[in-house]
């Protein structure tokens with residue numbers, strides 16, 4: 001290959017790279033994720049306590065939720081417009097992106113001793129930690145619950161219980177087998193858990 005030819009290929013490559021960077025449709029993952037911040041928090045802390053923290057949540061779980069919002073098995077008027085046009089690769093990329101962010105400290109106080117006792121008793125009968133892991137840190141497709149907003153936790157459990165959230169019938173059965181009082185104690189307890 002002549003030197004002149006190589007130089008022109010090198011020049012072309014630079015032009016292509018510059019064009020790609022300037023091209024408005026060459027969206028980076030940061031661009032795609034920016035829109036999520038208005039509800040899920042630009043710093044990972046949602047401005048509304050009934051909205052879930054997604055920073056530091058597990059990739060497998062985040063991906064499944066995006067997929068289920070698109071399928072409609074999990075219904076949310078707020079989420080629907082964002083997943084409508086999303087392809088599997090976008091969902092995987094967003095799930096990976098948010099899973100790598102640090103879980104934010106929401107500064108929720110530890111639950112009082114009587115609530116802790118009630119929550120631990122509920123766990124003994126239902127076995128939440130069998131799936132959500134010993135410190136409720138979750139893993140894979142099992143969500144982390146420790147340090148999530150209390151208001152969101154109670155909402156999500158009651159949505160499973162009322163079968164309004166239909167994307168995991170097993171969780172609905174478990175929530176139906178637990179009293180609302182015990183679920184309220186669980187939410188209070190889980191919100192106040194700090195992971196090291």
Ligand code: HEC
Nearest residue numbers: 032035036038039051052054062065066076078079082094
């Ligand atoms: C207009 C507000 C809004 C925007 C913008 C938004 N979300 Fe959401 N998101 C919500 C609400 C509300 C819920 C909770 C729905 C429910 O209660 O079931 C939610 C739930 C989720 C969940 C489920 C989390 C869990 O713990 O179950 C994921 C994952 C998620 N959103 C990802 C995203 C991503 C990624 C984006 C950006 C592409 C985004 N959201 C943009 C409002 C929003």
Ligand code: HEC
Nearest residue numbers: 064126127128131141142143153156157167168171174186
């Ligand atoms: C058999 C396994 C299993 C058991 C036992 C279990 N869970 Fe779950 N839980 C799951 C899975 C899997 C999901 C995610 C479902 C989905 O994909 O939407 C979930 C979701 C949740 C969510 C929603 C989290 C979010 O971010 O939206 C809460 C809250 C929750 N579980 C609380 C509990 C509590 C409290 C108990 C015990 C009383 C419990 N779970 C027992 C498997 C389990």
